[in-house]
Amino acid sequence: MYKLVYMKNLVILGAGTAGTMMANHLVSKLSKKEWNIHIVDQYKTHYYQPGFLFLPFDIYTEDQVKKVGEKFIPKGVHYIQQKIEKIDAENNLVSLENGPLAYDLLIIATGSKIAPAEVDGMLSDEWHKSVFDFYTYEGALALRNKLRDFKGGKLVVHITEMPIKCPVAPLEFAFLADSYFHKKGIRDKVDITYVTPLSGAFTKEFCSKSLGYLLEEKNIKLVTDFAIEQVDFENNKIIDYAETEVPYDLLVTVPTNMGDEVIERSGLGDDLNFVPTHPNTLQSLDHENIFVIGDATNVPASKAGSVAHFQAETLTDNILLYINNKPLKEEFDGHANCFIETGNNKALLIDFNYVQEPVTGNFPFAIIGPLKLLKESIFNHWGKLAFRWIYWNVLLKGIPIPFVSRNMSTAGKNINN
Amino acid sequence: MIKTIKQVEIQVNDEGYLTDFSQWTKEIGAEIAKEHDIEMTDQHWEVISWIQERVAANDPLSVRGIKKSGVIDIKQFYELFPGGPLKVSTKIAGVPKPKSCI
Known part of the structure; x- marks a missing residue:
């Protein structure tokens, strides 16, 4: 009797922060005799997205925030640089631009991105002229060039709706802008206003209470509970559903963040194209052989690299458990760890x-x-x-950070304050 | 925390949201609405029912979701429940305040 051994396919969609980490974790843990690992991404460049915050202020250069993505994919993982057309979850198949790829196990790590077209008037001829994002490489660069020549006026830093990637980034942007204009000697000519759909500047209530002083100290005006209806780009103002208007000379907005279009095309997402995912196991709620990590999930954790890092450790264990037909660990606790630049x-x-x-x-x-x-x-x-x-x-190499565990530790925290 | 509305004691959290939906009645909802200077109409109740159905089905609530509700559009939602419509309408509906703060 011969025993036939079929090679199985594990496919990772997306070679960003989360996908790359998963490739590095899994390559040494899955049996090479049983599993082929593929990672698919249509883009060549891997961006260090936290650096987009520093690019507009000439703190980082272009070269510091981008590298060739393939360099971070380990040997033994098959890197496919192609567009993903569709995920056919019923038939365990992914359609790529050059043909289908069958999977036994799928990891969705397609991230999230800005969708400025979701708000009337945001994506107009003024896009990247007086209305900017800094969540894309192109946006951050265009904004850098604009700021270099900015002589003064109303700067409005704005969040469209939650959730967004790195929820503290727009606040950091406002703080860094304050420092930047001080250094340029034109702070008195720039009026900075921070506009948010939430009830406070910080996305966590406790932070709002204990850190509110920062805005006052930096003379940043705050507009809360602002649900934008449209950008009136002809008259330079943003208008909300309650008809509040905020005028600007320079609008730096964080547009609606959405999961990738491939999730919508595949019918796997919610209203914002995020994939319904178990918050503790990271298994898809609809398909047991699909796992989701990073910004692509709908779990109520921050969309941030640190979160993807902690998730990757749990997900690696769970994939091994799944392969061995053992129950998954309900382990991931939403742990996030973020630095907030205050200028x-x-x-x-x-x-x-x-x-x-x-x-x-x-x-x-x-x-x-x-x-x-x-x-x-x-x-x-x-x-x-x-x-x-x-x-x-x-x-990116999936190496654990010393002394920082996947689950949040309460040691050293003043829990009752 | 216990709050008394029309001689009925209900459990609320420190922001005034009901913590036990089984205690909710239309009358209680209407009283909470009054605290926000809202006089409830049929259209208000239609929105409240929609919210309660979504919560019962464990579907997340968002201003964006209102667009697809088929009940009202976002503009009307703001007119019906001025000053943070999602926060106010969920309080009236007796369901938890939506967690969009992440």
């Missing part, structure tokens, strides 16, 4: 999960820190800048 070479650090709001304390060690939670420090700012190196050299 003047200082930063805050927050560490939280699905249930624990950010609090003060020391990180990662209870007494010695050295990083301070929810408190401005220069050391935190160095941490943020060092993170770029960590991203390219540690994070």
Whole structure:
């Protein structure tokens, strides 16, 4: 008797932060005799997206935020640079531009991106002229060039609707803009207003209470509960459903964030093309051989690289459990760990999960820190800048960050404050 | 926290949202609406029913979702429940405040 051994296919869709990490985790853990690992992405370039915050202010250069993506895909993983046309979940098949690819196990890591066309008047002839995003490489660069020549006026920093990738980024943008114009000696000529659909500047309520002083200190005006209806690009103002108007000379907006169109084409997403996903196992709710990671999921965690990093560790274990027909671990807790730039070479650090709001304390060690939670420090700012190196050299390779575990630790946190 | 509306005691959280939907009645909803200076009409109730159905089905609520509700459009939603329509309407409907703050 011969035993026939069929090679099985594990397919990862998307070679961004989450997809690349999964390829690196799985290549050493899956039996090469049983599994082929494929990763599909139509783009050549891998962007360091946190760097898009610094590009407009000439803190980072173009070269610091992009590299050739293939360099980060390990040997032993088949890299396919093609457009994904459709996922046929009923037949375990992905249609690529040059033909079909069958899978036994699928990991969706197609991320999220801005959809400025969702708001009337946002995507007009004024796009990247007086109305900008900084969530794309092109947007951040166009904004850098605009800011270099900006002589003063009304700068409006705006969030369209939640959820967005890196929810603190627009606030950081406002803080960095304050520093930038101070340094240029024209801060008194620039009026900065922060406009949000939420009830406070910070997306977490506790932060709003304890960090509200930052806006006052930097003389940034705040407009809350603003649900945008349209950008009146002819008269330079944004208008909300309650008919509140905010005028601008320069509008920096975070448009609606949506999952990739391939999710919509495949009928796998919700209203915003995010894939319904179990919040703790990261298995798709509709198909047991599909797992979802990073920004592509609908789980109520922040859409951030640190979240994808922590998810990747749980997901790797769960994929091995799934392959061995064992029950999955309901382990992922929504852990996120984010630096928040506050300008003047200082930063805050927050560490939280699905249930624990950010609090003060020391990180990662209870007494010695050295990083301070929810408190401005220069050391935190160095941490943020060092993170770029960590991203390219540690994070993408799936190497755990020393002393920072996948689940949030309460050690060093002042939980009752 | 216990709140008394029309001589009925109901459980609410510190923001005034009902914590036990089984205690909800139309009368209680109407009283909460009054606290927000809203006089309930048939159209208001239609929205409230839609919200309660969504919550019962475990579907997330969003302003965007209103567009697809087939009940009203976003503009009308703001007219019916001024000042944060989702926050106000969910309070009247006796369901938890939507978690969009992430």
